[in-house]
Amino acid sequence: MEISQRNYLGLDFDGVIADSVLECLLSGLNAYAVLTGRGGRQISLVAIPAETIAEMRRLRNYIRSGEDYVYIALAMDRGCVIRSQNDFDRFVKDNIHFKSAYYDQFYQERSELLKTNPEAWLNLNPLYPGMAKFLELIDDENLFIVTTKEKLYVHKILSANGIGLERKNVFRAVGKMNKHHIINKLMVDRKLNADQIIFVDDHVDTLKEVASTGVECILAAWGYNTLEQRKEADDFGIMTYQLKEFLRLGERFQIHGISELKSS
């Protein structure tokens, strides 16, 4: 196959490859505990009641950035009712003065947990079922990752799962260099057409932006999104895939039989 004819699969990381929600919630809770001086750092969520975790998981659907996990802790502490993306965005805006402290402390807590307890950190960042096999089987040249997560963490989680993706195929969206800019640049740098690329993300607003590049966009239903957000994607002409449908997509990349796998 001519390189120019090759198909490329671009993947978001959190909510597509890895189910990182528990690590993020724990880092958010620890950041909030440190900043408010209430409670100590935890290395697991075992002390947190199941219904609290369920509520935090629900609020995860509205997250746009790392510091938002600390806003989740604040919202829950204050007993604020958040029922939609608008509610969450308004809540963050009303408390915007905390933003940079939340940002710094959230990332500080993540690196602290990784440094002091790498095994606990990795256990809180499992890959979705079938994903490790999929990533192991897909040709490195067909794959790239575009994420807001620090590349160091992406590589640590992947290599703990036996996946050694080349560094040149992992891109971090940060500041003005957001995901659709990265994909546009990739198309220019590697001389690719939009119809050679499929991009999968679990965040509908991100996909609406990336769709402007002309690449095929798919919303990951197994990630962090609500029924309303999936409906919004549908209204915008963006398809939603279940995990099994995604794994079947592997056939386009010469990965066969993987959708039958029960787990990674």
Ligand SMILES: [Mg+2]
């Ligand atoms: Mg995501």
